[in-house]
Amino acid sequence: MTRLWFRAALLPGGWSERVRVEIExxxxxxxQAGVASEASDEVHGFGLPGLPNLHSHAFQRAMAGRTERRGWAGDNFWSWRTHxxxxxxxxxxxxxxxxxALAYAExxxxxxVRVAEFHYVHxxxxxxxxxxxxxxxxxxxAAAAATxxxxxxxxxxxxxxxxxxxxxSTDQRRFIHDLDSYxxxxxxxxxALAGLEDGRLGVAPHSLRAVTPEALDSLTRLQPDGPIHIHIAEQTQEIEDxxxxxxxxxxxxxxxxxxxDERWCLVHATHAEAGELALIASSAAVVGLCPITEANLGDGVFPGADFLALNGRFGIGSDSNVLIDAAHELRLLEYGQRLLRRERNVLSSLADQGTADQIYAAAGVGGAQALGAPVDTLSPGAAATFISLDDRDPSLLGSSPDEIIGRWVFAARRPVVDCVWRRGRKVVSGGRHLARSAIVARYQDALGRLRA
Ligand SMILES: [Zn+2]
Structure with a gap:
């Protein structure tokens, strides 16, 4: 048995202080909340559930930061896609x-703590x-198992x-299927997934431009209980076409x-109009927002405040993996709305709770739905999947429990995730994945091969 003690932990009913969590x-x-630590406890700062990442193309991690130079003919999503x-x-x-493995460790x-991999290089x-x-x-x-x-x-x-x-086109040759081969x-x-303890399988029609209506009808029936993800309304060109x-x-x-319905994850939905937002919200589908990638690619800003006013569901994704950080995603999500509306704390509907706390919780629930996975909670019987934040980091020093997520999301200069447990196994300690050195060495070898 492992016994952990947190100075504060986010339990299903809210933050509690002095919490012991036992794992078997x-x-x-x-x-147990409100208990003193004992000699046999492993002592940590702040414990809370991690977030699901609902949209990733892992391989794109290898081009992160390498397309930040404007070409002679301008630069947009489509020129990035060529790279x-x-x-x-x-x-x-x-x-x-x-x-x-590097992307997942990061x-x-x-x-x-969980990722939906939208995988198209077959x-x-x-x-x-x-x-x-x-x-x-x-x-x-294998990368998921290793990390x-x-x-x-x-x-x-x-x-x-x-x-x-x-x-x-010929440069799409590695992606292509017909319905039988799919x-x-x-x-x-x-x-392939059978070796993982809690792997899930869904289907992903790439986008409306990449599938015919007939194919879409067949695809959505192939995995009746699994999630369905699709890229949609990311680009104005796509809207016009x-x-x-x-x-x-x-x-x-x-x-x-x-x-x-709730099986669907509509990735981006950036250029959604009012009527479309209402239809999505009432369908119970999740919108997959990827604020860092959408900013990096110059996609546009999703009308988040209008969607939340309709009780729309959303989660966050790291998509192109140009920079991988859950707190950054939430920060940019809120800041995009502030810049659009020239207001503060836009994605907040509760005055007595921090904005970051609210979007963190919503992204946890929406993300889990999109991944076809249970919502992680720190409660007896749940899988031992959670994270801890470093309470000695200056950005979190002296924080009352109701400030922790807000300080992390808006004011931490460096990642303050200290430890991460997945199904009882500690995989990150002191902010570093336990296999980081070996993972980086293998990543370096891969980069060498790709640039050779
Ligand atoms: Zn994508």
Whole structure:
């Protein structure tokens, strides 16, 4: 049995001080508040559930910070995508495992405990399928196992280069399936996940531009209990192309043509209009917001305040993994809204609770729904999955419990996540993943191969 003692911990009913948590195997057995620490306790600062990361393309971690230079013809999402495709064409299964291990270790160090991997580089470099159609997914599963992060694997269906069933381009050759080969991929992905304790499987039609309506109908029936994720309304170009194709904007088209419900995660939804926001909110689908990537790519700002006023559900994702940090994502989410509306504390609906506390809790619940996973809580019987923050960091010194998350999100200069436990296993200590040195060495080797 492991006995941990926290100066304060966020329990299901709110923050409590002097909390002992006992763990046996992968579960929490006991939680006691208001108790003194004992000699056999491992003493920590502030304990709380970590967050789910609802949208990641792990391989893109290898191009982080490398596209920050303006080309002669301007720069936008589409010019960035050209760089990204070059990387996607080069990586091998061992490269992917090494890059994903670094991304997943950084997620754990940054406060994420589970990730939804929106995985679309499936085939070998020449576009031919591997003998195991889920060969690349096997690498992602190995990275998740090595780092300890929880994985919801979302094999992506990608068939078309644009609306109206446009044929794919050669630089998309590693992504492409028809419905039969996708069904095989899904089955092989399920086998790949079998080695993980709590892996989950969903489906991911890449975007409305990459699938036909007929394919979308089939895809959403393939994994009846699993999550369905789709990129949508991220780019203004996509809105214009969808209007030209169907007369409807992408979100309006999707809400009219699919039974969107709580299984769905609408990734980005940046350019949502008022009527579309109302449809999404009433569908109980989760909007997958990726504020750092959306800022980095110049996508736009999701109308978050309007959506929350409709009780809309959301979670956060690190998407391109240009910078991996849960607190940064929440900070930028709120700051984007402040800049838009020239107000403060915009994503707050409760005056007696901090803004960061509210969006942290909402992203925990929305993220878990999107990942098809239970909401992590510090309570008896729950999986022992939680994080601790360093109460000796200057940004958290002297913090009362109701200030902790606000100080972390808005005022910490460096990551203050101290330790992370996943299903009873400590995977981060002193802010570093326990296998960090070996993971970085393998990542360095992969970069060397990719640049050779
Ligand atoms: Zn994405």
């Amino acid at each position: 195997g992968h579960r929490i057995t006991t939680v 990204m495709y070059a990387l996607a064409q080069a990586i091998t299964p061992p490269d992917l495992e090494a890059i994903a 997620m754990l160090e940054g406060g994420f 085939h070998d470099r020449d576009g031919a399928p591997f003998a195991n159609p889920a060969e690349m997914a096997v690498s992602l599963v 300890g992060i929880g994985l919801t694997l979302l094999p992506v269906y990608y068939a078309n280069a644009g609306f109206g069933g446009l044929a794919p 069904a095989q991929l899904l089955e092989a992905s399920g086998r 969808c209007l030209a194709w169907s007369g409807l904007r992408p979100l309006a088209w999707l809400m009219q043509n699919q039974p969107v």
